[in-house]
Amino acid sequence: MEIMRLVVTGPVGAGKSTFIRSVSEITVVDTDRRATDETALLKQKTTVAFDFGRLSFGPEMALHLYGTPGQARFDFMWDILIQKAHAYILLVAAHRPSEFIDARRIRAFMRQRSPVPMMIGLTHMDAPEAWDLENAAIALGYLSTNKRPPIIAVDPTQTASVAQAVITLVQHSMQDCLVERPA
Amino acid sequence: MAVTGYLSEFSLAELFNFLEQGSKTGLLTLCTLSDAQPENHENHYIWFNQGRIVAAANRLDQHGLAYMIGQRGWLGEHTALRVAQTCNVTTPIGLSLKTQGLLTVEQLKMLFYTQVMRQVCTLFTLKDAWFQFDCKAPLPFAEMTGLNAPATEVTLAALRVLKDWSALASKLPEPTSAVMSMIDGKPQQKLNQTEWQLWEFANGTLSLQAIAHQLQLPLAKVQQIAFRLVTAGLVEEVPLVTLMTAPPKPEPLPMEAAATETTTVSHSFLHNLVGFLKGKV
Numbered sequence: 001m002e003i004m005r006l007v008v009t010g011p012v013g014a015g016k017s018t019f020i021r022s023v024s025e026i027t028v029v030d031t032d033r034r035a036t037d038e039t040a041l042l043k044q045k046t047t048v049a050f051d052f053g054r055l056s057f058g059p060e061m062a063l064h065l066y067g068t069p070g071q072a073r074f075d076f077m078w079d080i081l082i083q084k085a086h087a088y089i090l091l092v093a094a095h096r097p098s099e100f101i102d103a104r105r106i107r108a109f110m111r112q113r114s115p116v117p118m119m120i121g122l123t124h125m126d127a128p129e130a131w132d133l134e135n136a137a138i139a140l141g142y143l144s145t146n147k148r149p150p151i152i153a154v155d156p157t158q159t160a161s162v163a164q165a166v167i168t169l170v171q172h173s174m175q176d177c178l179v180e181r182p183a
Numbered sequence: 184m185a186v187t188g189y190l191s192e193f194s195l196a197e198l199f200n201f202l203e204q205g206s207k208t209g210l211l212t213l214c215t216l217s218d219a220q221p222e223n224h225e226n227h228y229i230w231f232n233q234g235r236i237v238a239a240a241n242r243l244d245q246h247g248l249a250y251m252i253g254q255r256g257w258l259g260e261h262t263a264l265r266v267a268q269t270c271n272v273t274t275p276i277g278l279s280l281k282t283q284g285l286l287t288v289e290q291l292k293m294l295f296y297t298q299v300m301r302q303v304c305t306l307f308t309l310k311d312a313w314f315q316f317d318c319k320a321p322l323p324f325a326e327m328t329g330l331n332a333p334a335t336e337v338t339l340a341a342l343r344v345l346k347d348w349s350a351l352a353s354k355l356p357e358p359t360s361a362v363m364s365m366i367d368g369k370p371q372q373k374l375n376q377t378e379w380q381l382w383e384f385a386n387g388t389l390s391l392q393a394i395a396h397q398l399q400l401p402l403a404k405v406q407q408i409a410f411r412l413v414t415a416g417l418v419e420e421v422p423l424v425t426l427m428t429a430p431p432k433p434e435p436l437p438m439e440a441a442a443t444e445t446t447t448v449s450h451s452f453l454h455n456l457v458g459f460l461k462g463k464v
Binding site for chain 1: 424
């Protein structure tokens with residue numbers, strides 16, 4: 001069985017669980033619990049361990065998707081999940097600049113622990129107060145279009161948009177070498 | 184497209200870093216909010232050229248600098264404005280006045296310090312304000328001394344003297360985080376002693392808590408210094424996972440062992456995946 005493990009990460013409310021739900025062939029195994037801190041201002045429930053989704057294609061081939069919790073207090077889960085990942089996507093809500101700093105923290109964390117290919121998906125781009133792609137990229141620390149990972153707009157509620165995002169990440173991964181992960 | 188928001192969500196320090204890193208040119212407008220008297224709001228204007236601050240004012244009639252010159256008795260306000268009108272429309276008024284021998288370099292520096300450094304630094308004490316950056320706004324040559332400063336230099340100066348950090352509490356790096364250098368070599372900015380001391384630890388391995396202990400500084404102070412270095416574009420915050428004692432791993436079942444054996448992903452796998460996903464687009 002050949003399995004690719006893709007981690008979906010990002011700040012709270014960026015759309016990670018929704019992203020996985022949109023493309024998984026199985027009902028997503030989630031670990032949502034009632035939010036008790038400032039997260040409750042954004043939504044009622046939040047991921048406290050990880051989400052799991054799966055996409056099977058062809059004989060003995062599958063894509064496993066792991067959604068991390070967004071809250072920093074669960075960063076031990078980020079560590080566990082990124083160690084086994086072949087690639088990851090960082091989702092960022094473009095209409096909440098308050099979370100750009102959290103996105104940068106997560107990216108720094110992941111980059112320090114794993115060299116695997118990554119990309120950035122900007123969500124909520126249809127919101128009136130959303131920052132455009134170029135300005136969001138600068139705010140996230142990416143100044144040069146030549147030296148940055150793929151950054152695209154993603155609608156996590158739409159299967160087609162999620163599929164396109166995964167295609168972008170996979171094609172980007174094919175340009176790099178997928179690092180051999182320890183068993 | 185205008186960049187807009189609230190300082191309570193995207194702090195002025197982050198905003199200045201964004202404008203400098205993006206080499207932005209245009210007008211930043213800050214509109215302070217007052218719940219008690221909504222009709223009493225104040226507007227502040229800061230002009231940027233390629234990420235550097237060139238002028239600041241609380242009015243848009245381009246008379247602010249002339250008024251300052253008049254207040255100091257160096258030149259009549261009307262004289263300064265007449266000079267501005269007769270000179271090249273793309274030359275800062277400060278340079279025109281210097282060229283004509285009406286102001287000295289030292290006087291221009293003092294004007295720039297009052298107009299930009301002092302005026303803008305006080306804006307860092309705002310708890311909240313609505314902001315908008317207009318990249319199409321023209322440069323206000325009648326408000327410009329001809330001097331400029333990198334936006335993050337102003338940020339460093341302002342944050343060094345900031346007394347009340349409550350509005351920035353959620354932005355401060357966590358005590359359990361480390362900081363990692365983002366530049367090659369040493370900083371070009373003029374750092375003070377404690378900033379240099381923290382810079383020496385910017386290797387991503389030691390938590391701010393541990394750094395505070397080593398430097399014998401209060402943790403809150405180290406967090407504030409770290410925030411200054413982050414918003415100056417010198418370091419980034421790297422969360423460090425707290426090591427926990429893990430429970431012993433159970434022996435994997437034979438099926439699980441087989442499933443995890445394949446640790447690399449082949450190109451044919453990726454091609455098949457792309458082909459499959461294209462059917463969903």
